[in-house]
Amino acid sequence: MFGPNLFTNYGEAVSVILFVIGFSNLLMQKNLIKKIIGLNIMDTAVYLFLAEKGYIRDRVAPIVVDGVQEVEAYINPVPSGLVLTGIVVSVSVTAIMLSLTIRLYRRYHTLDLDEISMLLKKEGR
């Protein structure tokens, strides 16, 4: 079942495990803030995965030094740009989720999802 590269790809394996940790937080926590933290852990796992994909053995970050411009000298610059995009989107999404949580808290005075749905049921929605 397992292929030959599980231990050489340990960076990707760690990112997958981090992703699952974040996802299980998202599934099993009842507190909204903890759910948001879980989503952020998932984001981090994706950055790690992208950074691992861009890495090439024995090469340096893509900043031209001494006019060396061979492909053999630098790592892949494309995943670095993708990680940047991911970070920005994750910051925005986190801010929106936190502000929605604040509004929910002001309305229902609790962060527990079960209690909120119970209160919603009591209001008849």
Add this chain to the structure above:
Amino acid sequence: MKKNSAFSRWFYGEKDTLLGKVEMKPQNGHAPRAGEIRELMEERRLIREHIYDVEDNQKLRLFHRLYQAAAVVFCLMLMLIMLVVVSWLPENGDPDNPVNNEVSARYIENGLQETGAVNIVTGMILDYRAFDTFGESNVLFISTVTVLILLHNKKKEKKTSAEGGMRADKSIYEENLILQKIAGILVPIIVIFGIYVILNGHLSPGGGFSGGAIIGAGLILYQNAFGFEKTERFFTEKTYKWVCFVSLTFYCLAKSYSFFTGANHLESGIPLGKAGAILSSGLILPLNICVGLVVACTMYTFFAMFRKGDF
């Protein structure tokens, strides 16, 4: 444009089409009366007991257990599937991976000549893929607008509890001598470092996003030490509006121009300069400054909204 149409009336601010259809009331801070708190707590206790009443409610206990078990099994299955996929991925760090195709080779080989940026990643995100970065800045702007809609308190309602709370801890700002002294030393250094990171975005690691985040952190530290009264002197809602508007418009126009000339094989007239100098690489430096301004303002606005609901 037809006069008195719904659009023109909306445009001149005579009629709000959303009025009465969406929830528009800004929420005030939470300040229950003394007796209300006990009532609320009692109600919460009852609800909590009802929800987590696993001893008496067999169905509920079954559901909780089934849910936890299903969640664990699902997560483990997901991890197993993804680990199997990872184990079949090409070897990490291998130069012959399919990821390392002609696109990245082109960026590395011709990036310096075509964009003038020593930092190839900056050259990529602010020249080849500049519209992508423009979209990112807009994502930040839109999320700030959403946070403003959700959390902004109107200034007129000064008697609300949130404001009262802030005024109550005004004395904290006056007494916090250690924080103030240290912030007085650190904030200028942090802001100057942020400006350095922004201005050297095309020469060294860094750029608009990281530099903007550093400057935003400096502003947040300044606010924490000296209070909102000091920051209101230079940063209000109007500042945010104008800085973001001017930066995003400049970014859009400048990059539209350069893409237009580039697509039509015209001379853009933007000098690339000598590689490695600060004033080089054409549009990258101004675009970095735009992005940095947007990010710094966004960071500070997030903080101000979460802290007080106001600037």
